[in-house]
Every structure is written in structure tokens, then in C-alpha cells.
Amino acid sequence: MIATLSSCAQLERDNISFRLQSGRKRYIEKGRKLGRKVGSVKTAEQMKAEYREVISLLRKGYSIRDVAKLSGKGVSIVQRVKRLLKVQSPQ
Incomplete structure (x- = not known):
């Protein structure tokens, strides 16, 4: 059965x-067409240019939540930028 x-x-x-x-x-x-619209995905350089303040705060050692509050961006954006920085400059 x-x-x-x-x-x-x-x-x-x-x-x-x-x-x-x-x-x-x-x-x-x-x-x-299926999928994302052309140009909707930002390149690494575009993200770096747009989120300079987030990058500088992360490099100063602020936590993700503190960076989000200080910059007025969402936590997920800050996490995405931090991940981008780790990928581009592995230590």
C-alpha cells in the first residue's frame, strides 16, 4: 500500500x-525573458563605491549591528559588504 x-x-x-x-x-x-533584469546585480566595484562608509566602519572594527545603526543601512547589507571584503582580501 x-x-x-x-x-x-x-x-x-x-x-x-x-x-x-x-x-x-x-x-x-x-x-x-526569465531571471534578473540586466544591470540589477551590482559589481564589486559598484558596491565598494556605494557603501564606502560601511567599509570604513568595518575596517575600524565596529560590529555589524553598530555599522548598520551608524550608517543607516540594513544588517544584511552590512553582512554582504563584509563578505565582499573577505573574498577580495583573504588574510
């Missing part, structure tokens, strides 16, 4: 996957 239910569930998942793929295919065939 469990085997029958699991095979029905698998069949349903396959059907859902097929419908999603065919819908995406039709959407693209109509000339529409």
Missing part, C-alpha cells in the same frame, strides 16, 4: 515538473 502511494506521489511530482517546464518553454518562445 505504501509503495502504491509513493509511486502515485512520484507520478504527481513528475506531472508538476513537466507542466512547469512546458510553461517556461512557452514563456520563452513568446520572447519573454
Whole structure:
């Protein structure tokens, strides 16, 4: 009985996957695009230029929450900038 239910569930998942793929295919065939808009993702240089204040506070040793409060930016932005700094200058 469990085997029958699991095979029905698998069949349903396959059907859902097929419908999603065919819908995406039709959407693209109509000339529409999927994904992020061009230019919506910032490069490392753009982020450095935009968040200079955050970078300077992080380099002075302030905590992420303190930097967020002092700069008026969100905690997630500060974390993203900090991660960017670690990737570009590994110690």
C-alpha cells in the first residue's frame, strides 16, 4: 500500500515538473525573458563605491549591528559588504 502511494506521489511530482517546464518553454518562445533584469546585480566595484562608509566602519572594527545603526543601512547589507571584503582580501 505504501509503495502504491509513493509511486502515485512520484507520478504527481513528475506531472508538476513537466507542466512547469512546458510553461517556461512557452514563456520563452513568446520572447519573454526569465531571471534578473540586466544591470540589477551590482559589481564589486559598484558596491565598494556605494557603501564606502560601511567599509570604513568595518575596517575600524565596529560590529555589524553598530555599522548598520551608524550608517543607516540594513544588517544584511552590512553582512554582504563584509563578505565582499573577505573574498577580495583573504588574510
